[in-house]
Amino acid sequence: MKITVELNGAKVVHDVEPRETLADFVRDRCGLTATHLGCEHGACGACTVVVDGQVTRSCLVLAVMCDGRSIDTLEGLRNNPAMEVLRKHFHECHGLQCGFCTPGMLIMARDILQRLPGPDANTVRHELSGQICRCTGYTGIVKAIVAAGQELARDTPNG
Amino acid sequence: MKSAPFDYVRPRTVAEASALLAQAGVNAAAIAGGQSLVPMLNLRVAQVDLLVDLSRLDELKAVGETSENLQIGALTTHAAIEDGMIPDPFGGLMRRVASTISYRAVRNYGTIGGSIALADPAADWTGCLIALGAVVRIGGRNGAREQAVEDFVQGTYSTSLGPGEVILGFDVPRSDAPLRCGFAKVARKSGAFANSIAYVVVQGRGGLVTVVLAAAAPRPIVLAGAARHLASGVDSEDALRAAVADDLKTYLPDADPYETRLHISTVVRAARDMRTQT
Numbered sequence: 001m002k003i004t005v006e007l008n009g010a011k012v013v014h015d016v017e018p019r020e021t022l023a024d025f026v027r028d029r030c031g032l033t034a035t036h037l038g039c040e041h042g043a044c045g046a047c048t049v050v051v052d053g054q055v056t057r058s059c060l061v062l063a064v065m066c067d068g069r070s071i072d073t074l075e076g077l078r079n080n081p082a083m084e085v086l087r088k089h090f091h092e093c094h095g096l097q098c099g100f101c102t103p104g105m106l107i108m109a110r111d112i113l114q115r116l117p118g119p120d121a122n123t124v125r126h127e128l129s130g131q132i133c134r135c136t137g138y139t140g141i142v143k144a145i146v147a148a149g150q151e152l153a154r155d156t157p158n159g
Numbered sequence: 160m161k162s163a164p165f166d167y168v169r170p171r172t173v174a175e176a177s178a179l180l181a182q183a184g185v186n187a188a189a190i191a192g193g194q195s196l197v198p199m200l201n202l203r204v205a206q207v208d209l210l211v212d213l214s215r216l217d218e219l220k221a222v223g224e225t226s227e228n229l230q231i232g233a234l235t236t237h238a239a240i241e242d243g244m245i246p247d248p249f250g251g252l253m254r255r256v257a258s259t260i261s262y263r264a265v266r267n268y269g270t271i272g273g274s275i276a277l278a279d280p281a282a283d284w285t286g287c288l289i290a291l292g293a294v295v296r297i298g299g300r301n302g303a304r305e306q307a308v309e310d311f312v313q314g315t316y317s318t319s320l321g322p323g324e325v326i327l328g329f330d331v332p333r334s335d336a337p338l339r340c341g342f343a344k345v346a347r348k349s350g351a352f353a354n355s356i357a358y359v360v361v362q363g364r365g366g367l368v369t370v371v372l373a374a375a376a377p378r379p380i381v382l383a384g385a386a387r388h389l390a391s392g393v394d395s396e397d398a399l400r401a402a403v404a405d406d407l408k409t410y411l412p413d414a415d416p417y418e419t420r421l422h423i424s425t426v427v428r429a430a431r432d433m434r435t436q437t
Contacts, residue, residue: 001167018167018210021197040160041198042265054238054267060197061268064167065190065212111263129349130262 003067008032008076016063022056023047025063026073034074034103038132045131048104049073055111074103082110086148095144097135105131109145118153121146162200169212173219173298173325176211181300181323183209189325190214191234192268194261195277219272219327224248228330233272235328241266248333249291250436252340252358256287262350272326278312278378281352283344285312286373289381290340290358293331299324314377336363341433343425355421357429359389370429375411375422382406385426396427403427 004013007030014029023040026032026049038044040059047058050072077083086109089095096102105128112119112127119127124145125138133141170176180187186208190196193214199205213219219234222245229246239245240257247253260266260274260283274284275295288295288308295311297304300323308329311319320326341359346352356373368390373379388402403423407414414422 017164019162019164019200021201024161040201042194042261045262045264048264055264056267057194057264059201060194060265062167062190062193062197062210064169065193065214067169108264115263126349127263130264 001064003064005066005068006070008072014063018062018064020063021059022049022051022061022063022066022071023058025066026058026071029063032073032075036100036103038100038134043132044101044104045108046101046104048107048131050077050107050111055108074107077107077110080110082113082148082152085151086110086113086144089144089148089151090141093144093147094140095137096141097133097137101131101133101135105133105141109141109148112145113149113152118149119146124149160201162197163203163206165200165207165210167210167212169215171216173216173327176213176216177299177323177325179209179211180325183211184322187211189276191219191270191273191276192236193273194265194269195273195279213325219325221328222246226333228332230328230330231271232328233326234270235272237261237266237269237271237274238263240271249331249338249360250340252291252338252342252360253287255342256283259283259344259349271329275308275312275329276318276320276326278314278316278318279352280315280377281354281356281374283353283356283373286356286358286371286379287342288329288331289379290360290369290371291331292369293329295329296327297324298327303327305330309379309381312378317377334362334366336366338362339433339436341429341431341436343428343432345421345425355418355425357422357425359426359429359433361389361433365390365392370426372410372422372426375414375418380406380410382410382426384409389430396430399427399430 036046038046042060049058124142188207189211220232223230237257237260274282293308339361344353344356353374358371360369368386370382370385371379384402384406403426
């Protein structure tokens with residue numbers, strides 16, 4: 001089945017099998033491997049991408065269901081201002097160890113800061129409960145997101 | 160973890176979806192948000208020949224309010240309810256319930272209609288809609304029908320939905336008296352499927368009380384004894400605990416001591432939560 005999507009700002013047309021998940025589509029068809037597959041059943045959050053502005057578990061949606069939608073993977077958010085701030089704080093706060101969960105963490109972190117600007121650590125922990133870090137490096141990750149939230153709130157006091 | 164192959168169609172109307180589902184019978188499945196069905200297909204605990212995608216049917220997205228009802232389209236997502244995109248004349252109960260379902264990325268897709276259609280015993284909406292006395296509207300080849308959610312959900316993954324039938328939405332009755340609603344949920348981690356959920360809905364002062372316990376049995380249980388106690392106006396948690404314990408002996412005779420304690424605790428916490436609502 002042929003689908004057309006806007007992937008990281010570029011129009012992409014591909015033939016897909018109906019059973020193909022969005023995760024397999026971006027990784028295998030489009031060669032975008034920042035999207036990681038951990039559990040493949042919606043429990044770990046490593047495969048989180050953005051579809052039409054909304055965080056999405058790419059292992060839980062079918063590529064055919066995204067026909068006509070706009071998809072952003074971590075690659076497409078390279079120059080995103082919030083993502084630059086998040087990357088800096090992940091670096092400074094040791095927000096990653098092996099790095100496997102990091103793409104999903106970064107995308108979810110950006111969504112948290114968009115919906116709940118300047119969150120405290122408890123809010124971040126609650127909102128991040130669907131993202132699993134098997135290195136258990138949550139302390140650094142939470143610190144990084146709180147710090148990034150403070151910096152972004154300071155720079156854009158009116159949201 | 161790949162699903163077995165299937166065909167996929169995206170009908171333009173409910174009537175077309177209904178005809179496709181009826182034609183393919185048990186080998187077809189309707190998909191809305193897909194947050195349960197996609198992993199079930201991938202794990203091959205569900206297998207279909209045809210997937211009928213309902214997710215773009217505007218007919219299933221309508222939300223409206225009358226003096227009698229709140230009408231919620233089947234495709235309304237948990238995130239839309241969480242964000243207050245639909246009215247919640249139930250003291251914020253629906254918003255709070257929505258915000259505890261799974262995780263945000265899942266709530267962006269998961270729909271209230273899909274949740275009720277799947278009828279997972281640990282689902283959040285079945286118990287909530289039963290506590291609020293909601294009615295489900297169903298469309299099919301022979302026109303539409305309505306049924307109380309309490310009767311629609313029959314057991315684990317079992318509903319009265321017939322071949323070719325599609326959930327259109329829900330009518331949740333509004334009460335003349337202000338509602339006070341309480342809710343408590345225990346899950347082993349936030350976002351995980353619950354081990355126990357309790358809902359308490361009280362219509363005004365001295366009005367009708369409904370107590371529903373979910374995630375405890377194949378379908379939510381309406382606790383008559385606990386409701387009688389709360390309606391009596393006697394403000395004693397020990398008496399409420401005793402009333403719930405009696406209910407559990409009737410409805411869940413095989414519950415072990417841990418489950419009994421857990422369910423009593425969620426009902427008591429839901430009642431406390433209800434009392435904090437003015």
